[in-house]
Amino acid sequence: MTPSRAAFAAILAKDLRSELRTLQSLPAMALFSVTTFVIFRFGLDRTSLSGSLAAGVLWATLLFAAVLGINRLFVAEREEGGFDAIRLAPIDRSVLFTAKVAALVVYLLALELVAVPIFAIFFLEDAGGLGPLVLVLVLTDLGLAATGTLISSMAVNSRARDLLVPLVLLPLAIPLMIAATGATEPLLSLGGPSYDRFGTWLMVLGLYDLIFALVGYAVFDFLLED
Amino acid sequence: MYGKGLKPLSIATVAMLALSLSLVFFYAPLDADQGFIQKIFYLHVPLAMVALVGFIVGGVFAVLHLRSDDRKWDAYSYVSIHISVIFGVAVLITGAIWAKASWGHWWVWDEPTLVSFLIVFLLYATYYPFRYAIEDRDRQARYASVFAVTAGAFVPLNFMAVRMAQSLVHPRTFATADGGLPGEMMLTFLVSLAAIALLWTTLVKFELTAKSASGQVKRLRRALDAPVGGGGSRIAPEVS
Numbered sequence: 001m002t003p004s005r006a007a008f009a010a011i012l013a014k015d016l017r018s019e020l021r022t023l024q025s026l027p028a029m030a031l032f033s034v035t036t037f038v039i040f041r042f043g044l045d046r047t048s049l050s051g052s053l054a055a056g057v058l059w060a061t062l063l064f065a066a067v068l069g070i071n072r073l074f075v076a077e078r079e080e081g082g083f084d085a086i087r088l089a090p091i092d093r094s095v096l097f098t099a100k101v102a103a104l105v106v107y108l109l110a111l112e113l114v115a116v117p118i119f120a121i122f123f124l125e126d127a128g129g130l131g132p133l134v135l136v137l138v139l140t141d142l143g144l145a146a147t148g149t150l151i152s153s154m155a156v157n158s159r160a161r162d163l164l165v166p167l168v169l170l171p172l173a174i175p176l177m178i179a180a181t182g183a184t185e186p187l188l189s190l191g192g193p194s195y196d197r198f199g200t201w202l203m204v205l206g207l208y209d210l211i212f213a214l215v216g217y218a219v220f221d222f223l224l225e226d
Numbered sequence: 227m228y229g230k231g232l233k234p235l236s237i238a239t240v241a242m243l244a245l246s247l248s249l250v251f252f253y254a255p256l257d258a259d260q261g262f263i264q265k266i267f268y269l270h271v272p273l274a275m276v277a278l279v280g281f282i283v284g285g286v287f288a289v290l291h292l293r294s295d296d297r298k299w300d301a302y303s304y305v306s307i308h309i310s311v312i313f314g315v316a317v318l319i320t321g322a323i324w325a326k327a328s329w330g331h332w333w334v335w336d337e338p339t340l341v342s343f344l345i346v347f348l349l350y351a352t353y354y355p356f357r358y359a360i361e362d363r364d365r366q367a368r369y370a371s372v373f374a375v376t377a378g379a380f381v382p383l384n385f386m387a388v389r390m391a392q393s394l395v396h397p398r399t400f401a402t403a404d405g406g407l408p409g410e411m412m413l414t415f416l417v418s419l420a421a422i423a424l425l426w427t428t429l430v431k432f433e434l435t436a437k438s439a440s441g442q443v444k445r446l447r448r449a450l451d452a453p454v455g456g457g458g459s460r461i462a463p464e465v466s
Contacts, residue, residue, distance in 0.1 A: 150376065154369045158359040168356055168373070171349035172380055175387035182391055204387055215379050219372045222292050 007091045011099035029065040033115040036061045049123040055184035070148035074156040097220040104145040129187030139205035140180040146212040179204040229435040239428045242421035254414040263327040270320040272422035280310030285378025288371035300367040305433045314347040342388040
């Protein structure tokens with residue numbers, strides 16, 4: 001195993017283990033999502049959702065819950081000296097970026113494992129669209145993770161940490177949300193799932209993921225410079 | 227240092243703007259269906275194009291800054307984005323005026339070009355709170371450059387995604403069935419585009435000059451106030 005791959009595995013394992021032991025982000029993200037669903041039920045005055053409304057409620061909630069997790073992504077690194085350790089280690093520094101993206105993807109998938117079934121129970125008439133929805137969820141999580149990790153690593157060193165992440169991340173996440181809701185809306189439509197432009201939206205998601213993963217990987221080294 | 231050539235550039239800009247305005251009002255023909263209101267197009271579209279190119283240029287300067295670590299590129303990047311954001315405000319306002327006059331609404335959501343531009347504008351508007359929240363000067367410059375690069379990569383992606391989400395189209399004046407703009411309108415448009423591009427360049431140069439001058443004044447002030455001998459004053463040579 002090359003040093004980079006070993007470092008990637010080590011950082012990812014450390015993050016997951018730490019999250020499992022302290023349970024800082026995940027329960028908060030899950031609880032936030034469920035409470036937000038309840039708020040939407042009353043805010044929209046509806047007990048069942050379909051089509052564009054369902055897609056919008058689901059993705060807005062997942063996005064804001066993701067921001068909660070993204071805020072906390074690098075806090076431990078900053079406070080416990082993780083950044084210094086990476087600077088000293090004889091490895092490619094972008095490994096920290098890829099490991100954190102992977103960790104964030106895992107957190108988001110874990111969140112969706114809880115939030116999406118609950119969303120279906122609360123609001124959906126039939127669960128036929130949930131299967132293909134998994135594909136949309138995975139691709140969107142990758143994009144959200146890449147952009148979120150990049151912004152989080154910059155925000156953690158600033159004064160207004162918790163403000164900066166939502167401020168800068170949300171405009172960047174808009175194309176992702178456009179594509180995600182575009183793909184989800186026909187899946188959750190009243191008459192059963194349809195795949196109107198499904199492939200195109202998946203391609204847009206894939207393109208976004210590719211671009212931001214590459215950009216993040218390329219610039220991360222500059223972010224770690226002292 | 228930056229001020230060289232600022233005066234001739236400003237004069238050229240004023241001349242071009244005067245020329246373009248006279249062409250708009252006295253030379254370009256009236257549009258068949260929109261009439262006089264269409265003339266705001268000669269201001270709105272060049273502003274939008276120059277603002278977007280300005281954002282990309284800011285991203286390019288940011289790349290240069292990251293690669294060379296020379297702070298002047300960071301200054302160029304910052305000022306490019308600054309002037310482009312201001313032009314962006316002008317785009318949104320002139321666009322709203324045009325929309326109200328020709329479609330009856332100040333803002334419409336089903337025009338992909340409007341929405342894309344709004345999103346790009348909102349993103350670059352976060353550049354300032356983002357930048358100033360980072361205290362360490364070097365880090366601030368580096369992170370701002372990373373932001374500019376990321377945002378530059380974002381611009382085309384955003385336009386594509388928003389366009390895909392819509393069915394209606396913004397007036398595609400350059401690609402209509404009958405071949406696009408007639409000759410006089412095209413000439414007026416190109417002159418306006420050149421004038422706005424010159425305006426952008428002049429404003430960028432102006433702001434860089436002003437910043438550089440105030441930076442020099444600050445440095446001199448600091449050197450004057452520094453303790454004699456111990457601190458290593460920048461004016462007096464070191465005495466061994």
